[in-house]
Structure formats: C-alpha cells, structure tokens
Amino acid sequence: MLFRVTQATTLREFMALNALEQQALAEINLAREQPFRLTDHLSYVRAVSVVLVLSLWEIFGRRVNPLFLSYPSAIGRAFVQLLGSGEFERQALGSLQVFAIGLSAALAVGIAFGLIMGRYRLAEYVLDPYVYALDATPRVALIPLLLLWFGLGTSSKIAIVFLSGLFPVLMNTFSGVRSVSANLVDIGRAYGAGEGKIFTKIMLPAALPFVMAGIRLAVGRALIGIITAEMFTAVTGMGALLIRYSSALATDKFFVPVIFLALLGVILSSGVEKLQKRLAPWKETERAL
C-alpha cells in the first residue's frame, strides 16, 4: 500500500500527469491515508498490555488483603528494603554457591560417563538400565530420600542439584559421542592417535554441540533442583526465603526472590547459549550439511 502511494506521487511529480490522469488518480483514491491498523503497531500493543496488567494489578492488589496478594509498588519497596538489609544478598550467594558446586559436579560426571558409555559398548550395556531408570524417575521424588541420607545442610542440596543436572548432560554427551562418525575415529587411529587423543581431539569436539545442548537443559533443571531443595530444607537460600515469606504471609517480600530467580534463569540460559555459540560454532554448518 505504502509502496503504491509513493509510486503515485513520484509519477505525478516527475511525469507531469495531465488533468484527466490526475482526476482518475483522485477518483480511485490511491493517495489516501492508510487506515489505522493495530497490527502495524504491535510494540505499542505489547507496551499497553504490560502497563495495563501492571496498573490493574496495582489497583486490584491495593484493595485485597495484603496477606494474600501484593501489588507492584509494594514489591518494589520490598526489593529495596531487602537489598538494603544485606540478608537477601547473603542468601542469594549461598544458593549460588551450592548451585555452582552441584552443577559443576554434574557436568564433570555427566560428560565423563557420557563419553565412556558412548565409546565402550560394555560400559553402555552395563550402565544403561540404571541411567534410563533414574532419568525417568522424577528427581523431586528422590528429595526426601536424599534429605534422609545427607541431612538438612549443604551436602543434601548439592546432591539434589547434582542429580537434577546430571542426566541431561549424560544423555546428551552419550548420544553425541554415538553420533561421531566412525571414519573420524578410523583416521585418527590410522595416524597413530592413542585412546586419550581420540577422546580429547576427536570425540569431545565432535560431541560438543550435543554436550552444550545438554548443559543448557542441565542449568534449568539444576536451578529448579536448588529451589526445591531449599524449599524443603527451609534453612538457608532463596528457597528458604520463599517458604519463610509465604509462611509469614509477607506477599510483597515473597515476590522478590521469585523475580530474582526468574532473572537468574534468563541470564543463565542466555549465557549458556552465548557459550554454545562460541564453543561449538560449527553446529549450524553441520546441520546445514
């Protein structure tokens, strides 16, 4: 539409239309204004929708009992208050520490076992019944058992994060190694590469896109793992704050860790995505071939 309109004006300007033609143009109304359509202004729709929901929440939230529902400005106040007290940072740091330890252990063990199971059939057949069984078990169901074994402290949280993150990495590494072309390995052998070289120079790089996809899944699962574990033990960390504020019916404070966790999830997953593009940039080419 826009294209035709500009075309019409340029025609009129440069080709010096005669009166009849100009009249015809006016009659078929080519130069008319485009009618307003909402679909041309989707970003406004998005902004209006967000503003509308937030202000409705604010208005409605102020009317209901603050024990049940909070409202945006109260949450903002609670955020500032919690950040000022230093309590929030301490708990967040504690959670992140446990998260990092558990996730690194899951990555190390998952990649190692995935490589071994992918490379050696005996290992695959010996281990795969357990791997598949544990992978199918909802990990949350293991939380009470892990609490029984490891107590309410840091070690049980690390164990839960570990178990949450382990299987995505293990399964993806495993299928990545299995998809490595036998030709690559044969060529390595022909040039006298030892088993160690075959692992580090052929298997791991070829499986890396799969491993990275597994890591991305694992980060999300581990985050859920740490929250659930902390909600259960309810002693320290973000999950404990969630339980504490909800038990105290401090709804405004409750939303602070929720928002923090949502942001953390977004940041972590986009970070892993960037890392994936950097470490395994050949994935797209592979797919295109």
Add this chain to the structure above:
Amino acid sequence: MTEAADEQLIDELGLRHERRWSVYDHPNLIRTASVIVFLILWEIYGRRTDPILFTYPTAIAVAFWKLLISGELAHQLLVSLSALASGFGASLVLGVILGLAMGRSRLAEAALQPHINALYATPQVALTPLLMMWLGLGFAVKVAVVFLFAFFPILINTASGAKNVSASMVEVGRAYLAPPRQILFKIVFPAALPFIMAGVRIAIGRGLVGMIVAELFTAITGLGAMLSLYGNIFETAKMFVVIIILALLGIGLIHASQALERKLATWKETERAVI
C-alpha cells in the same frame, strides 16, 4: 568352477571357522547380568546397614506387598492420578485454545507474549508456596500446581505450531471460501497437531513433577505425601516403593504420550521428509 570346488577351496583356506561368540552380540545378557549383580550387592550391603537409612530389595518387595494389601497404595495412587488428570486436562484445553489464538492473531500474540515469557522464565516451583497460600492444602492446590507446570509447554508449542502453518494451505482454504472456523479446525489445528503433541509429551513429564512437588509440600494425600510421611518416620523401604511407583508412572506416561503422538500425528514424519 563347480560348487563342490568352491566348498573345497573354502575348507582349504580355513574360512569355514565359526564366528566367535562375542558378548557384544548379546547386550541384553550384559544388562541382565548387570542388574542381577547390582541387586545382589544391594541386598548384601543393604542388610548390613542401618535400616533407618537404607534398605534392600527383598525388604522393598515385602513393603510393596504390605502397601498393596492394605489398599493404601491404590487409594493414594488414585488420589494423585485424579489431581494429575484434572490439572493436565485444564492445561491442555487452555493451552491449546490460547496457543491457537496466539499463533493465528498477531494482536493476541503481542498482548500476551510479555506475560507468558515472564511467567515461563519464572521457575514454577517458586510459585508453589504462593498457590498454597491462596488455595490451601487440598485438592485444588495440586490441580493448580500441575496446571502451572504443564501449561507452558503446551501453550508455547501450540503457538509455534499454529504460526508455522504454511500460508498457502490457509490461502487455498480461503480461495474455496472456507469460513474462519473451518480454516481453524480443518487446516490450522491438524497442521499444528504434531507440535501440540510434542508439547503434550513434555507437559506430561512436568505435570508429574508438579504433582509430586505439590503433594510433598502439602503432605496430606497422594503418593508425594506418602513419600514425605515415610521419610519422616524413617520407613525407608516404603519410601522406595513409592519412588519406584513414581518412576514406573513416569516411564508409562512418557510411553503412552509417545504412542498417542504416533497415532494422532502420523503425518509428522512425512512432513519432515518433504522439507
């Protein structure tokens, strides 16, 4: 050369030896051996440790039998499954409707997308305490948690399925003067079905997790409550029974959804081959 000469030559060259028996040709043998060795070691080791912390296979079998006879297992399983089914059913209906709307209307997409993204980015477990505060500890909170866990995979997959419907199919429908309703139900929905089913498969697993989380927290009825209860009174063998039931439930539901996917969305593979 005659066949007899061939045979003779093969004999002379010593080519007729039997293929050597290799353990790698019998993966299930290795698997079975692995499981049996594991169970025996578990039994031996488990009997030696404190029964409060650990248990062993025969004790689990006995516990299973006891729970089965008393009817407790069947009762709690039924309670759990009905919460799972209600929550999942609600998320399926609402997810597909909203997903189709978002996939077909750019206006609906723009209006809903920011909220959906924000809620999807939030780890859903973190909202469980809030739901408990609002809905109490009963059946309603379980349904709500299952709904929350299962809703987003279905919604997001349906929306991207409805968005990816080939425009030429919709145009053909329009050219034959199909009313919008028919375009939605006869063209868009079937074309999006493989996506929807993939979402359903993810959602079932997550719904199961939601069910367990809700029951662990409310700890009144259902399998999750049994888990929590037996954990607190150190009945480890009974806890293992529940864990195994939940694992089997997970495997069963995933297989069922895969079978359903194959049955309902048979054209997926063909489509993929064409592209």
